[in-house]
Amino acid sequence: MFNIRLKVVCLFVVGFIIGFLAAFFISVIQHKNKYSTRNASLHDLYEPWFIKQQLRRYKKSFDTLRYGGPTFLTESTYLYNKIRFACLVLVRRIKYVKAAKMTWGTQCNYVDFVYLKPTKNRINSRKNITNSAWFLLCTNLSNLSQSFDWILILNENTFALIENMRYLVAPLNSSAQYYLGHSVKFWGVKYNSGQAGYLISNGTLAALRKKLIENSCSSDSVFWNLEDYYLGRALATLNISTSDTRDKLGLATFHGFTLQKLFSPGSITLSNYYKHSTYPALCCSTRSVTFQVQGTSSMFTYLYLFNQLQVFTSGSYGNHLATTPVPDQEIWKAVLREHGRNFTSISPEEYYDFWVDLVSDPNSFSLKLKNGK
Numbered sequence: 001m002f003n004i005r006l007k008v009v010c011l012f013v014v015g016f017i018i019g020f021l022a023a024f025f026i027s028v029i030q031h032k033n034k035y036s037t038r039n040a041s042l043h044d045l046y047e048p049w050f051i052k053q054q055l056r057r058y059k060k061s062f063d064t065l066r067y068g069g070p071t072f073l074t075e076s077t078y079l080y081n082k083i084r085f086a087c088l089v090l091v092r093r094i095k096y097v098k099a100a101k102m103t104w105g106t107q108c109n110y111v112d113f114v115y116l117k118p119t120k121n122r123i124n125s126r127k128n129i130t131n132s133a134w135f136l137l138c139t140n141l142s143n144l145s146q147s148f149d150w151i152l153i154l155n156e157n158t159f160a161l162i163e164n165m166r167y168l169v170a171p172l173n174s175s176a177q178y179y180l181g182h183s184v185k186f187w188g189v190k191y192n193s194g195q196a197g198y199l200i201s202n203g204t205l206a207a208l209r210k211k212l213i214e215n216s217c218s219s220d221s222v223f224w225n226l227e228d229y230y231l232g233r234a235l236a237t238l239n240i241s242t243s244d245t246r247d248k249l250g251l252a253t254f255h256g257f258t259l260q261k262l263f264s265p266g267s268i269t270l271s272n273y274y275k276h277s278t279y280p281a282l283c284c285s286t287r288s289v290t291f292q293v294q295g296t297s298s299m300f301t302y303l304y305l306f307n308q309l310q311v312f313t314s315g316s317y318g319n320h321l322a323t324t325p326v327p328d329q330e331i332w333k334a335v336l337r338e339h340g341r342n343f344t345s346i347s348p349e350e351y352y353d354f355w356v357d358l359v360s361d362p363n364s365f366s367l368k369l370k371n372g373k
Ligand SMILES: *[C@@H]1O[C@H](CO)[C@@H](O)[C@H](O)[C@H]1NC(C)=O
Pocket: 038, 039
């Protein structure tokens, strides 16, 4: 018997998005009722799979987790060890590299960065082809270790919820050929938009490598920055096509925009991303797996909200009264004494510095977060 419980972090990811989007949902469902009758979605396969693995989960409060003593195997740790992810980040702006590594990237089993040569216009056939985004992605893919179940490819300004992604792919056979993301159709080719990130299975990678042995990476790429399109085109010749990754309500899970833009859809619905969508893409599923961020600080903010913030709603381990009541005016002295400080001679400035060390003011808090402490 497996003793496994739902990681509260995952619960929180879901909870947070529900809270954030509740109002949205209601209006979306009211307007687009026809999508709520879809039969099946990839996202519905997880629970049946979970039961079939003979796993059980128990909910634990943050109070128990943090102060209860024993540690538990969390569902996300279990999935982390079972479903191995390689994440390839296409980098145009280097400042994101450190933030990606320290935030969502920690949930990948392996992260690598492919540095692209920035260029303003997409058409640039006179440049050396070995510098094009597709060539670089292609050579890196063909050299990637085959010890991973899934390969995630995304841009440097995308935040990925790998924990949610593992829910999506856990029930799928990674030896089969999958190509998951936000599907668009352009120039007769269905491919997953790089703007939202996409996933290929190990089976797809194996088929692609076989093709690349005969047909080198430099065979096309007239267009400098259309690596997502070229990948889709290469996979199409192998009969590997995109899938519908929306949830049962027809809401999208891969997002090519920031949450701010998704929440005010007027600004983006006319973009090619939506115009060429294979499936109508509505914002936003509680199982969302990717979205963009603006600026590296946002990555740390989302990391904090999704993975670090703990909400204590019940429990008694961490929050109980002292056995002998301490008068209010004695508490600060007791705290200073506990930390070996002399309370009879402390100045207000020293007292302030002492607290900053202890609990972090907003500035030092954000500094510590960014230095991974
Ligand atoms: C839903 O399932 C029914 C019966 O299995 C089928 O007739 C129908 O075409 C399906 N609808 C969609 C949208 O797949």
